Amino acid sequence: MEHGGDIYTEGILKGREILDFSSNINPLGVPKSFTNNLDEAIKAVEKYPDAEYRSLKKCIKEYLDFSVDYFKCGANDKNYKKSEFFISEKDIILGNGAAEIIDLSISCFKKVCIAVPSFMEYEKNALKWGCDVIYSTMKKDMTYDYEDILLQTQKSDVLIIGNPNNPNGGIIDKDKFKKILDFCEENNKTIIIDEAFIEFTGKNNFSFLEKMKNYKCILIIRALTKFFALPGIRIGYGISKNQELIDKIKSKQNPWNVNCFAEIAAKYVLKDRNYIEDSLTWIDEERKYMVSNLKKVGLIEEVYNTYSNFVLCKLKSLHCDELYKICLDKGIAIRKCDNFKTLNDKYIRLAIKNREGNDKIIKLLNSLS
Incomplete structure (x- = not known):
């Protein structure tokens, strides 16, 4: 498999339960703010979505307006002044997952x-x-x-550059x-910044969203x-002040490319402040725990600094194929990285999971050292 997340080949299709460390999904699971409102999506099934998705x-x-200040460390300062928001609906383009936006933007x-190593779809597209x-x-x-x-x-x-970058x-x-x-x-060039994992970086103002005030190139x-x-929902979006680029991408899209379940999911989860806060608490604790413990594992030569919900590791002598098979025999899937350019x-x-999951992979890796 080219990507992580293949729980089907050796898992579901064989009746096995796989603990998936190859896919970087929030282990808190689907927000209840979405599942509690599924009826609204079901009622919307019988009509076409708004073609303009207003x-x-x-x-x-509204989420971006909220996030500009929420993900800033300075936002908790009593003297902090809220940013004047500068993004309008016309600056937003919607996709059937971020993958569609990446693909069609590259086609322009x-x-x-x-910048490599990076998400392989950039090169493929x-x-x-x-x-x-x-x-x-x-x-x-x-x-x-x-x-x-x-x-x-x-x-x-x-x-094309990742922020934070995968892998x-x-x-x-x-x-x-x-x-x-x-x-x-100054030279009419474009920078595509993939921020699919940006929320995991926490309240550190790492996003380039505010830079768009002064840079049309982003x-x-x-x-x-x-x-x-929500990997099964397939909803992504692009943001740019370059209206010509937004229009170019939009002209390449099919109508109704976002379904009603994705619409309802966005309506509720983007306003779910409790879920967002709980997620940031989790990643702050478990990222530190995972990285510090992986550094003690004997078969790992290097653990690279990460700001996301996954960790890249370099093995000492074991090949990734060998480790992959060993882990899979124990019901754990890891991401082999030999198909990333330069790796x-x-x-x-390794994805960062909840404490129980993280302990399982650390225990297994230590047993092999």
């Missing part, structure tokens, strides 16, 4: 720069649309090489990235898939 865009806009360009692909490789410590990114971006039309969970350093932003803004892509544990068979990625 109510859905309004919900997303001819020369693509990808670019090659599918016949784009020339240029790569900027991360440093050995899995941090972005900003000088090289700037150099490679000068040769391309668009830069390592690293974030973009805003100060070091400013030269790249300025260059792209397209941010997000989804409800990971943080709100080899020494790399694995």
Whole structure:
């Protein structure tokens, strides 16, 4: 499998229950704010969605307005002044998952720069649309090489970069990235920032949402898939002040690409403050616990710094295929990372689960050391 989350081949289709560490989904599960309102979605099944998705865009806009301040560390300061919001419904484009927005946005360009290793769909989509692909490789410590990114971006039309990035969970350093932003803004180039995991970074203001006030070159892509544990719903969205790009992407879409269940999910979960707060408490505790314990595992050579809900590890001698088979025999699925560009068979990625799940994988890995 190219991606994580294949609980079917060795699990469901064989009647086995698999503990899935290959898929980075919030272990708190589907928010009750959605499941408690399923009747509303069922009643909506018998009619077409609004082709313009006006109510859905309004919900997303309100969430973004809320999130700009909520995910800022300064928002808890008594002297903090609320940001004046600057995103309108026309700046938002909806997709059947973030994957659709990624795919169609890439199709608007001819020369693509990808910071790697990264989500494999960036490259697949670019090659599918016949784009020339240029790569900027991360440093050995899995941090972005900003000088090289700037150099490679000068040769391309668009830069695609993760924030936080998959598979390592690293974030973009805003100060070091400013030269790249300025260059792209001044030279009519685009930066696609994949923020599918951004909520997991907590109240640290790592998003580039506010930068869109001054940079038309930015397209941010997000989804409800990971943080709100709704991978089966398939809803993503893009945000940009570049109306020409938004219109280009929209012109490539089929009508009614978002179903009524996705609409109702967004209506309620994006306002579910208790779920959001509980999720941030969980990830703050379990990320620290997982990383600190993985660093003690004998068969792991390196545990890379992460700001997301997964951890990239480099193995000492065991190959990822061997470890994958051992774990699967014990009912646990891990993500082999040898198919990420620049990584080899020494790399694995582990999702961060609840304490019970995290203890199971740590115990198993320690038993193999």
